[in-house]
Amino acid sequence: MLLLLPPSEGKSAPTRGKPLDLGSLSFPVLTPGREEALDALVALCSADPAAAAEVLGLGPTQTGLATRNADLRTAPTARAEQIYTGVVYDALDAATLDAPARRRLRRVAVTSSVFGLVRLADRIPSYRLSGDTTLPGLGSVAAHWRRHLGEAVAEGVGSGVLVDLRSGTYAAFWRPEGDVARRTVTVRVLHEHQGTRKVVSHFNKATKGRIVRAVLTDGGTPRTPAAFATQLRDLGWYVEEGAPTARGTQLDVVVAEL
Template identity: 95%
Template sequence: MLLLLPPSEGKSAPTRGKPLDLGSLSFPALTPGREEALDALVDLCASDVTAAARVLGLGPTQTDLAARNADLRSAPTARAEQIYTGVVYDALDAASLDAAARRRLRRVAVTSSVFGLVRLADRIPSYRLSGDTTLPGLGSVAAHWRRHLGEAVAEGVGPGVLVDLRSGTYAAFWRPEGDVARRTVIVRVLHEHQGTRKVVSHFNKATKGRIVRAVLTDGGTPARRPRSRRSCATWAGTSRRASPRPAAPSSTWWSPSSDARPGPQAPNGPSPGRALKRRRLAASSPSRPPG
């Protein structure tokens, strides 16, 4: 099984650690693509920081992020679980998982504009490169990784289920095809308000993080993609109510909430898994991947 996450836009920058070693990263088949992406990004940011900031979509007060990219090959690294920050990773809270669940972190992979795909134990530097960027000498970042990721994802998922929690930007890096598509569940989280369902960024990201945490804590490994909406929800440990109609290939989990605003749990509040169980989960099969 493979749980596929998007990266965070903001990242924690380690102050010390070993420099980047591409040969030590998971998915070694991606090394040539990583070299190309690194060369393009480093060359851009080393030549003209102000111009690089414009290409990267950074504001005038963020040129330090472009300057940091120029030193990626020698910059300190840390485990990816420490580099990626933000709502998804706060909700996952990998550091607080018990020993058994932490061993299952190998089931999680993060889509990266620089490295293609990394596991949470891989050591990487902090970088800034959004998935919708076009780099001189490389072209569209998404198109670059579409040429490389198929084999790596197939290796990561093996004969099991792929749970795709990526946002639309990073879904464009690679789309499930063939046998992998038949074993893929695409997760989309919607907020329900007065009978209307829509994506709410914070709730969407927090719920995806909690889903991953619940799956890692539960420890189950389905041999195939769940065939019904009810079994999708039950397998994820996130619901007691769901529609039983069969789900089509590359189905979507819908997770509507109440009108209450999402927020962090109180220190003595329910665990993420239990909190998820109180939410209703139903599934649908949209004609295109989620945004």
């Protein structure tokens, strides 16, 4: 099983820790792509932080984030579970999982604009690079990772089910095909209120974090979309299962309240 999450826009910045070691990260097949993304981002932010901030879509008071990017190769690192913050990661609350569930954190991978995929135990620095950015010398970040991620995802999911919890921006980094697509579940969270259903960002993110936490705690290893849907129902969610498509099977998780 592989549970595929989006990154958070906000990230904590460690003040101490070893510098980045690309050779220590999971999915070593991505090392060449990581080197290219790092080179492009560091070069941009080292040359002119103000101009870099504009390319990165940062506000006039956020130039410091571009300056931080310039030092990514030497900046302190921490476990990715400590770097990524926000609603998804607050709901997952990885630090409070029991010991067996923490060992299962290896089943989680985060889509990263700089590193492609990372596991939550991987040590990375804080960075700022949105998935819809185009970098000088690299081009579209999403297009860059589309050339690299297929093999890494296949390695991570093995013969199990792939649970795709990414947002639309990061879903563009890689699309399932073939055998992996037949084992892919895309989860959509719908908030139901007074008979109307819609996607609400906070409900969507919080529920996805809670789903990951519950699945890790449960410990089951479903190998098909139908089996994963059953697992979620057994864990207390209301789930509607769509028909399989060439890109996988969509599951709608319907919630009324947080």
